Amino acid sequence: MTRTCTCIYHFLVLSWYIFLNYYISQQGGDQQKSKIFLNGGHWKYLTFLNLLLQAIFFGVACMEDVLKRIKGEKDIKFMTTFRDLLFTTLAFPISTFVFLSFWILFLYDRELVYPKALDGIFPVWLNHAMHTSILPFSLVEVMLRPHCYPRKKKGLTVLAGASIMYITRVLWIYSDTGTWVYPVFAKLSPVGLTAFFSLSYIFSAGIYLLGEKLNHWKWGDAMQPRKKRK
DSSP, X not given: OOHHHHHHHHHHHHHHHHHHHHHHHGGXXXXXXXXXXXXXXXXXXXXXXXXXXXXXXXXXXXXXXXXXXXXXXXXXXXXHHHHHHHIIIIIHHHHHHHHHHHHHHHHHHGGGTSOGGGGGXXXXXXXXXXXXXXXXXXXXXXXXXXXXXXXXXXXXXXXXXXXXXHHHHHHHHHHHHSOOSSHHHHTSOHHHHHXXXXXXXXXXXXXXXXXXXXXXXXXXXXXXXXXXXX
């Protein structure tokens, strides 16, 4: 795909995510919908945080496309490095995790993650925009151009840091309000919660490693720095 087409693609996806974030931000005025966002607002949900993350990533990608055409690749190395770090450690793993974890739990027992009552509140298209289309966009980005992965230790540390921050927020909201962000958490004992959070990180780390494998399968070692892989 040419640089122009890549830039147009990134701009269109960025516009889509900006629209979604704006649309969701306007839902608080509805009394029925506002009840869902009590005790932490809509930013307590990983789904909405992921939409913001994707908007930020595609904004950076779009900006990098434009600057690359204006200044050339050598003058924007920092922007390219940041783009790759953001995508490889957060944007791809988290979007894939949201897609897989949501639909696995939804198919097992939707009441654990997205109660049927929400069907009358949020349109079907929005559910798929939040939980389905996020994966194809990430996979297209993998296939669109190569990304330079950091050392495994650094990449997994960044992902672990993001996971710990979100888990800390979930626990803080529960301690402050007595309400769990997701119904599934209320079904688990303290040991069960510990196991759930630990397995969730292991799962997301596996997704990170899968992304690295996909990048290598598609692009080989062309974008990898000359270093010892750890």
